Amino acid sequence: MRTIQNKPEVLAPAGTLEKLKVAIDYGADAVYIGGDAYGLRTRAGNFSFDQMREGVAYAHARHAKVYVAANIVAHEGDTAGAGRFFQTLREIGIDAVIVSDPALIEIAILEAPGLPVHLSTQASAANYETLNFWQSEGLERVVLAREVGIEEIKEMRRHTDVQIEAFIHGAMCIGYSGRCVLSNHMSMRDANRGGCAQNCRWKYDLFEMPTAGQREEETDAKTPFTMSAVDMAMIEHIPDLIEAGVNSFKIEGRMKSIHYVSTVANVYRQAVDSYCADPEHYQLDPAWVDELWKVAQREMSTGFYYGTPTADDELFGKRRKRPSYAFVGEVMAYDPAKKLATIRQRNNFGVGDQIEFYGPHFTHHTETLTQLWDEDYDILLRAPDAMMICKVPVTQPVKPGDMLRRANQLV
Template sequence: MRTIKNKPEILAPAGTLEKLKVAINYGADAVYIGGEAYGLRSRAGNFSFDQMKQGVAYANAHHAKIYVAANIVAHEGDVAGAGAFFRKLRDIGISAVIVSDPSLIEIAITQAPGLPVHLSTQASTTNYAALNFWQQVGLERVVLAREVGIAEIKEMRRHTNVQLEAFIHGAMCIGYSGRCVLSNHLSLRDANRGGCAQNCRWKYDLFEMPHPGVKQSQLKNGEAFSMSAVDLAMIQHIPDLVEAGVNSFKIEGRMKSIHYVSTVANVYRQAVDSYCADPDHYVLKPEWVDELWKVAQREMSTGFYYGTPTADDELFGKRRKRPHYSFVGEVLGYDEQRHLAIIQQRNNFGVGDQIEFYGPHFTHSQQKVTRLWDRDNDILYRAPDAMMICKVPVTHPVKAGDMIRKQRV
């Protein structure tokens, strides 16, 4: 039986220490985070050095890795203190730093020797000559441009042995490899220095103004124009990615919830493990695809992997498919004697709601909430208060760390 020896890494996002632990618990081999400087997600829950230490300790205990994104496009003065920052990452035990700006790459290599450097997708690497150049500079991995197709990745792999990382799931930026200037000009927030206002997600219209104060839309179908791309989902094409030689499967979403991180990491863990264990008899399971739709914010497509995206890969008109679940809580413990789940609430739920428990290794169970108590055993009908502790009788055993969704009516 043929197996895949070099199993691709599942690389998940984490905007907080909680999300980091959830990602690892739900199957991620590695997690990428941001520090308090040099990153492109200023609004994400970026990590202090102390939080990084805690994250590295947790990752080490679970045989996982932590990467730090320091991928800004640096202006004058932006690189001050970068050498000390990178040395601190190295000494904490960070597995690699993800960089796009050549000045920061040089600083990381020369002033923090021993800290592996990965090239960010922001650098728009689209050919093997560029890959070999970056390898000669001293980088061990390149995050490919999102505009690269499967056929191009295969050609790259034939001509280079540098590690290849590619996005497989999550939001896609309308700017080439994420290098956008819309936010700079429309919101005075530099997207390439961590301040993206996501102007591409706004609705736009085209107007004629025949008279002062008179505004007439020129869009005949009445649908406002958008530059908003659908999301990427490569769950149906895991064999192509593996056989093309991608070393790391990257999931987008450092600002997403633990519901998203746990679900997406869980699904791709199952798919990658299944394919690598027996590629000749691999079967895509419909429940994997269905699971991803439970956390989808937009429609999904394969991006540039199989050709140039069309209008179908943009968000126009009514959504073609909507998620039908909302995240309502996390299991803190399980009372085996009374068959009770102790839950930390994250969204309003109560008696009569249809809920679903899910956990690592793709465990699932569904039931209706028949009774509900607070932590003091007082009867409840709803659990409306954020982060409150409550108890629910369950029909199947659950474990601490399992998540709970509520089916929308």
């Protein structure tokens, strides 16, 4: 029986220390985070050096890795202090830094030798000559441009042995490899320096103006459009990615919730492990696809992997499908004698709701909530207060770190 020896890495986003721990607990081999400088997600919960130390200790104790994104397009003055920043990352034990700007790459290599450098997708690497160039400069991994197709990846692998990382799930920028100037133009916030206002997600209307300054015809105001792509999901094509030679499967979403991070990491962990264990008998589990629809997201497509996206891969008109569950809490403790779970609330839920518990290794079970107490055992009908501690009876064992969802009506 053939097995895959070089199993690809499942790489999850971690916008906070909590998300880092959740991602690893739910199956990620590695996480990528941001620091207080040089990254493209200034509004994410970026890490202080002390938080990085705690995150690295947590990850390394569980045989996982931590990468830091420092992928801005640097303007004059932006590189000040970068050498010391990279040196500190090396001292903390960060496993690699993800960089796009050549000046920052050079600073990392020269001033923090021994710190592995990965090329960011912002650099738009889309051919094997480019991959070989960056490898010759000392980089060990390249995150491919998001516009690269499966056949192109196969060609790259035939001509290079540099590690290849590729996005396989999450929100996709409408700009070429994320290099967009809409935010700069419309909001005075530089997307390439961490300030993206996500203008492509705004609602727009179309007007016909054959004569300058004269508005002739207006589209139906009930059908506004965006310049926004749907989300990527390659769950149905794991064999193609592995056989093409992708070494790291990257999930987008450093600003997403622990519900998203835990669910998506859990799904791709199962798919990768299943294929690598027995490629000949691998089958897509429909439950994996259903699971991805339990988290908040847009419609899903395969991006550029199998051809140029069409209008179906952009957001026009009404949503074609909506998430089927709402995240409502996490298990803090379980009393097996009383069959009682202690829950930290994350969203309103209460008696009569159908609640799904899920955990690492793709464990699931469903309960109809019959009783609810606060932490002092006062009876409740609903748990309305954010982060409140409450207790619920369960018919099956649960574990600290398991999550709770409330079933919604699927639209």
